[in-house]
Amino acid sequence: MASFPSALFLREAEVRRGLELMFAGQAALARSVEPILARADLGRAHQRALYFIGRFPDLTVGALISNLGITKQSLNRVLNELTERALVEARVGRDDRRQRLLRLTETGKVLEAELFEAMRAQMAAAYAQAGQQAVGGFWAVLEGLS
Numbered sequence: 001m002a003s004f005p006s007a008l009f010l011r012e013a014e015v016r017r018g019l020e021l022m023f024a025g026q027a028a029l030a031r032s033v034e035p036i037l038a039r040a041d042l043g044r045a046h047q048r049a050l051y052f053i054g055r056f057p058d059l060t061v062g063a064l065i066s067n068l069g070i071t072k073q074s075l076n077r078v079l080n081e082l083t084e085r086a087l088v089e090a091r092v093g094r095d096d097r098r099q100r101l102l103r104l105t106e107t108g109k110v111l112e113a114e115l116f117e118a119m120r121a122q123m124a125a126a127y128a129q130a131g132q133q134a135v136g137g138f139w140a141v142l143e144g145l146s
Contacts (some may be wrong), residue, residue, distance in 0.1 A: 018141075025126075032118040040111060045070070045078045047115055050104065053088055054112040058101040060093070087111060 030044060037047060045068075052067045053059055059067075065075055079102070082088040087108035093099025104112055127135050 029119050029122060032122050033115050036111075036115055036118060042081075045074070046082060049075070049078050049082060050087065050108060050112045050115065053102045054104045054109065054116075057103050058091075061090075061100045061102065064102060082108070 033047060037043060040046075048068055049064065052064055056063070061072075061075065061079070065072055068075065079088065079090070083090065085107075086105050089103055089105055090100040091103065093101055130138070
């Protein structure tokens with residue numbers, strides 16, 4: 001059974017409890033995709049890149065850097081590996097030829113869908129248990145963090 005925060009939810013104990021729950025939730029989601037990533041010999045950085053590229057086809061490298069909060073150097077290593085494995089393709093921008101527009105290949109779409117399904121199942125179960133109002137509150141908190 002879930003415990004509810006005190007009315008004094010801004011106190012240190014409540015903030016720390018929220019952080020602990022976020023870390024635990026993040027770890028649980030990561031564990032759900034570990035076997036898939038291990039089989040593909042990829043890491044979590046690859047997974048995050050695949051997710052955002054799949055979610056936003058023709059995403060620019062700059063936008064992906066912003067979404068992931070990593071350096072261009074770190075992203076280049078990940079993108080090079082994903083491109084070499086034929087999971088991601090980069091096209092030249094239509095308006096700005098310096099832009100690289102990123103898309104998943106068909107193989108990349110299959111892998112991303114498998115990764116997403118592992119997390120979707122856990123998220124959907126947690127959402128169903130918490131209820132619509134709680135999910136809305138959860139989203140509001142996360143939006144406040146970003």
